[in-house]
Amino acid sequence: MTQDNFLDQDTVFSKTNETPGIRAKIIGVGGAGLSLVDGLRLDNFQSVEQLAVDVDSRALSECIASEKLAIGRRHTRGMGTGGDFALARKAAEEEKDSIRKKLDGMDVVFLLAGLGGGTGGGAVSVIARLAREAGALVFAFCPLPFSWEKGRHAQAEDCMTELRKFANAVVPLPNDSLLQIGGADATALECFAEAGRNVSKGISAICSLIFRKGMIDVDFVHLRKAFYRRAGRTLFGYGEGEGEDAIRHALRELMLCPMLHLPEVSKAADALLILITGGTGMGMSALQQAALEIREEFKAGDHVVFGAHVDENMGNRVQIIVLGATDLEAGVKADVAPVADQVIMAKPKSKQSHASKLKSKPIADSTTKGSKKTRTGKKDQVDQNTFEFMEEQNQRGIFDDLSSRNLYEGEDLDVPAYLRRGVKIAV
Amino acid sequence: MSKIIGAVEIGTSQAKALVGEVGEDGSLNVVGMASRPNEGMRKGEIVDFRKAAAAVHAALEEAEKMSGTTVDSVYLAQTGAHLDGQMLRGSAFVASSDNRVAVDDLQRAESEAKRRQPETGRSYVHHVRTPIVLDEKVVEDPVGLIGKKIDVGYWSIDGDDQAIRSALHVISNYSLEVDDLILSSIASATMVAGPDLRRAGSLVIDLGAGVTDLVLYHQGYVAYTGVIPVGGDHVTGDLSMGLRILEPYAEKLKIEHGKASPDPSDDEEDVWIIGNKTIGDRSVSRKAISDVIHVRVVELFEIIRKELGSLLDANELKGGILLTGGGSQMPGIEQVAGKVLGLPVRKAGFPPGIEPELAQPENATVLGLLHYGLQDHSLPGQKKDQEQTGFLEKLAHTFGIG
Numbered sequence: 034m035t036q037d038n039f040l041d042q043d044t045v046f047s048k049t050n051e052t053p054g055i056r057a058k059i060i061g062v063g064g065a066g067l068s069l070v071d072g073l074r075l076d077n078f079q080s081v082e083q084l085a086v087d088v089d090s091r092a093l094s095e096c097i098a099s100e101k102l103a104i105g106r107r108h109t110r111g112m113g114t115g116g117d118f119a120l121a122r123k124a125a126e127e128e129k130d131s132i133r134k135k136l137d138g139m140d141v142v143f144l145l146a147g148l149g150g151g152t153g154g155g156a157v158s159v160i161a162r163l164a165r166e167a168g169a170l171v172f173a174f175c176p177l178p179f180s181w182e183k184g185r186h187a188q189a190e191d192c193m194t195e196l197r198k199f200a201n202a203v204v205p206l207p208n209d210s211l212l213q214i215g216g217a218d219a220t221a222l223e224c225f226a227e228a229g230r231n232v233s234k235g236i237s238a239i240c241s242l243i244f245r246k247g248m249i250d251v252d253f254v255h256l257r258k259a260f261y262r263r264a265g266r267t268l269f270g271y272g273e274g275e276g277e278d279a280i281r282h283a284l285r286e287l288m289l290c291p292m293l294h295l296p297e298v299s300k301a302a303d304a305l306l307i308l309i310t311g312g313t314g315m316g317m318s319a320l321q322q323a324a325l326e327i328r329e330e331f332k333a334g335d336h337v338v339f340g341a342h343v344d345e346n347m348g349n350r351v352q353i354i355v356l357g358a359t360d361l362e363a364g365v366k367a368d369v370a371p372v373a374d375q376v377i378m379a380k381p382k383s384k385q386s387h388a389s390k391l392k393s394k395p396i397a398d399s400t401t402k403g404s405k406k407t408r409t410g411k412k413d414q415v416d417q418n419t420f421e422f423m424e425e426q427n428q429r430g431i432f433d434d435l436s437s438r439n440l441y442e443g444e445d446l447d448v449p450a451y452l453r454r455g456v457k458i459a460v
Numbered sequence: 461m462s463k464i465i466g467a468v469e470i471g472t473s474q475a476k477a478l479v480g481e482v483g484e485d486g487s488l489n490v491v492g493m494a495s496r497p498n499e500g501m502r503k504g505e506i507v508d509f510r511k512a513a514a515a516v517h518a519a520l521e522e523a524e525k526m527s528g529t530t531v532d533s534v535y536l537a538q539t540g541a542h543l544d545g546q547m548l549r550g551s552a553f554v555a556s557s558d559n560r561v562a563v564d565d566l567q568r569a570e571s572e573a574k575r576r577q578p579e580t581g582r583s584y585v586h587h588v589r590t591p592i593v594l595d596e597k598v599v600e601d602p603v604g605l606i607g608k609k610i611d612v613g614y615w616s617i618d619g620d621d622q623a624i625r626s627a628l629h630v631i632s633n634y635s636l637e638v639d640d641l642i643l644s645s646i647a648s649a650t651m652v653a654g655p656d657l658r659r660a661g662s663l664v665i666d667l668g669a670g671v672t673d674l675v676l677y678h679q680g681y682v683a684y685t686g687v688i689p690v691g692g693d694h695v696t697g698d699l700s701m702g703l704r705i706l707e708p709y710a711e712k713l714k715i716e717h718g719k720a721s722p723d724p725s726d727d728e729e730d731v732w733i734i735g736n737k738t739i740g741d742r743s744v745s746r747k748a749i750s751d752v753i754h755v756r757v758v759e760l761f762e763i764i765r766k767e768l769g770s771l772l773d774a775n776e777l778k779g780g781i782l783l784t785g786g787g788s789q790m791p792g793i794e795q796v797a798g799k800v801l802g803l804p805v806r807k808a809g810f811p812p813g814i815e816p817e818l819a820q821p822e823n824a825t826v827l828g829l830l831h832y833g834l835q836d837h838s839l840p841g842q843k844k845d846q847e848q849t850g851f852l853e854k855l856a857h858t859f860g861i862g
């Protein structure tokens with residue numbers, strides 16, 4: 034997985050095959066959020082706008098986002114919050130109207146915010162709430178401070194709880210575990226950069242699912258349906274493979290993705306988005322098989338959104354990205370009822386996009402049916418016995434209970450010690 | 461006539477039941493023992509009553525079957541992070557005009573010490589007597605000696621009512637009575653640290669699956685007990701996450717290949733996760749396994765060091781530091797412990813006379829329960845039964861299961 038191929042991949046987001054009508058916005062909030070936005074390379078993605086929100090006006094001026102919004106000027110005169118997230122929340126509340134304007138008409142909003150900081154931690158949940166009120170599907174990617182930064186860490190967890198009330202999916206990116214990303218000799222900076230690239234990949238995966246036509250498409254309504262409920266825990270992972278057995282290698286890498294093996298990451302998903310991108314040689318049966326295995330691995334029920342895109346620049350490489358959410362309080366709908374839910378069905382433009390995908394939809398359906406068949410008859414398939422066996426064993430983790438924390442001097446002892454101590458484990 | 465007694469430990473990985481026969485000469489013979497995997501516990505506390513009860517009942521049933529007899533009552537081990545220990549002291553002036561200590565004086569001192577009630581929602585689990593001091597001199601039995609003032613101390617462990625009640629209900633559901641609740645750490649220490657070691661001063665660390673139990677003896681008496689809510693399950697969980705494998709495989713790797721610190725001699729070597737070469741199996745380096753374990757184990761002993769503070773004194777711990785419990789089988793763990801605690805640490809052994817198949821570190825607690833239960837821990841001059849009944853009546857009253 035190199036940066037180069039990631040860049041290659043972006044160049045194919047040409048506007049010629051973008052689906053018109055659906056609007057997405059990437060919003061970076063606070064210092065960490067802004068630098069993530071700067072790291073994104075979605076330049077060719079015309080329908081995706083980028084907005085930077087910060088209290089610190091100088092940081093804002095350095096950000097490359099196309100739109101910028103300074104908040105809290107009255108309180109800080111353009112300086113940072115100094116970690117005061119209550120202040121940032123207040124500032125965001127006061128700028129409600131201008132934030133709403135920026136969110137107007139958005140169908141998907143990606144929020145990037147470091148929850149350990151003042152602005153990111155305080156303002157992001159306000160923006161998430163406003164975005165939900167505006168009818169957008171909200172995905173948040175949130176770096177969390179190291180667990181040895183005790184006060185900040187505790188604050189970040191509070192902020193995440195708050196954010197989960199509004200966002201459809203909140204993907205935590207704990208600094209502790211970011212160190213596990215990358216090769217054995219990678220420096221901390223390289224790890225963070227790699228993590229940033231992975232976030233970009235996740236966002237581009239969702240964008241390309243929505244905006245581009247592919248081998249197997251799923252329209253936005255499906256995505257919305259799958260992630261309609263408010264997020265409890267989420268999972269986010271990626272894998273890439275190359276060569277003859279590319280899909281299998283990608284699957285293997287996906288299962289080993291450090292982002293999937295964190296205490297706060299769910300092991301099962303009620304809603305799962307699978308996106309597979311591969312070169313022209315990607316075979317249909319291998320795709321089906323991969324989708325089936327991923328589905329089983331995460332015990333995803335009916336709410337699976339599966340998309341496959343062919344990209345000639347991928348050569349013999351295959352990339353798999355999964356984003357899932359588990360609703361801890363099954364049946365609980367978001368605190369804020371997305372008002373646009375019915376509206377979006379009625380909007381002519383979305384109807385159009387729906388219709389434009391009719392051709393590929395039967396393929397998607399047949400995949401689903403096909404996988405159901407294979408599921409019942411899977412015992413005959415040697416290939417799959419392992420995964421079936423593993424699935425049965427794949428129960429919730431030993432310390433999966435998020436409600437109880439085993440605190441000692443501000444650290445949760447149930448969280449793996451190597452993560453808290455920043456010891457890199459070479460797998 | 462011989463007497464049958466039972467012991468139950470509701471452990472986080474295993475529920476264990478033991479049936480013992482006490483001969484007329486006071487000798488103890490283990491006639492039945494069984495363990496059942498227990499999925500109803502987390503960190504030493506019952507989280508799923510049905511599962512825990514099913515495991516305990518199955519173990520009891522088998523132990524009884526094995527012994528060919530039945531038990532009426534058991535000694536029950538108690539652990540969990542909800543337990544809290546503190547020293548309660550009481551004193552009394554000798555009443556008689558000739559300054560000769562009477563049993564009555566001792567009892568007054570005792571009731572003063574135990575006068576302090578735990579907070580609401582908590583009950584005492586265990587009062588462990590510490591030395592009797594007569595006019596600032598430690599004495600074994602002051603009755604009949606001349607003196608002015610008697611001091612007694614109890615290391616008293618109180619716990620959450622809810623947690624204690626769950627454990628008691630598991631036993632009462634099997635139509636058994638509980639003779640006494642005994643702290644797991646003290647039970648283990650009774651087994652692996654003999655009177656000589658306790659007198660010399662020793663620390664016993666029982667590395668369980670859910671929790672780590674500690675007991676520290678000064679001059680033969682309990683000076684401190686503690687429960688650290690970190691155990692072997694944490695190591696398994698860490699391995700599962702660190703190596704990105706399922707927990708059953710992590711547990712298997714831990715037992716088969718786990719080492720408490722990286723070993724340069726086999727670091728380069730890889731081991732298979734599932735081991736039967738099925739598709740989906742892959743190998744991990746031994747170094748990755750021991751790296752994950754090392755960080756956790758070091759942290760655990762650091763917490764123990766912090767908790768003990770100044771009690772960790774080489775001059776007071778001439779008996780040494782002993783490791784027992786399932787986790788003590790981890791190769792190299794005593795070296796890591798020794799390094800962190802700054803004192804020599806060794807694996808505990810069992811006294812002679814315990815059958816080899818029973819003399820396993822993970823059985824220390826349940827074996828110790830029987831031995832501790834047999835000993836007399838009451839004040840001199842006081843009948844054992846008297847104190848025990850009082851204690852259990854109070855518990856039964858508290859929990860409404862008398």
